[in-house]
Amino acid sequence: MCSEDKCILTLFPEFPEFPESLETREELVKYLTVVIFNASAQHAAVNFGQFDWYGWIPNSPTTMRKPPPDQKGQVDMDYIIMSLPDRGRSGQALRTAWALSRFQRNELYLGTYPEMCFTEQPVKEAIKTFRKKLDEVTNIIKSRNEGLTFDYSYLSPDKIPNSVAI
Structure with a gap:
């Protein structure tokens, strides 16, 4: 349950390494970021x-x-x-x-949402900003890899699927 400035979620009390609850939006953002990172970028870096x-x-x-x-x-x-x-x-x-x-033939990479379930203008702007930042990171990685015998692109956003797909 979230109000304007507070979220309280009962998580997994049987796992002591998880907090018993998330009480702020910042805590929620932190834990969602960890889940999303592990299911996308971390998996890509280890898997591919x-x-x-x-x-x-x-x-x-x-x-x-x-x-x-x-x-x-x-x-x-x-x-x-x-x-x-x-x-x-x-x-x-x-x-x-x-x-x-x-990679899957029809792999969906970070920032790709073909169903466009997000219709609100602020969300569309956030997606646009997110995609722009992903492009910037991709270009930085490509630039760093130039001239290398073996490039490292496993964490390049254009090579990170939206989620675990095996």
């Missing part, structure tokens, strides 16, 4: 780079065929190769990482 990392099996083998060494200096290249997963397991890992790292 998986194949870039896991696409080379030695970076993060899903299984090992030999035990890890218990002393330094005991391992040579043959031991490492014989420790890595076989082709079948490697293929499964690659397929999974590849599938999880793809």
Whole structure:
């Protein structure tokens, strides 16, 4: 329940890391921001780079065929190769990482609201301002990535879906 200057919500008392209630609009904005960030930008940053990392099996083998060494200096290249997963397991890992790292064909990115459920003029202006800021951040990231061998665009707004979609 919210009044002009105060919101009181009973949240999740069974989870002690969550506050028992939100008593101001500022608290509500803070917690909604965390939820929205985690379901969009944080997920994109963690999810869409998986194949870039896991696409080379030695970076993060899903299984090992030999035990890890218990002393330094005991391992040579043959031991490492014989420790890595076989082709079948490697293929499964690659397929999974590849599938999880793809965007949907009809992906909706931050600031995209095709249904236009928001019809009030102040909300339309807020969306316009939001989109302008997203474009500014996108341009900054593109500028920073120029000339890099490997760019980092996982947090670029034009590559962040509106929500988790797998």
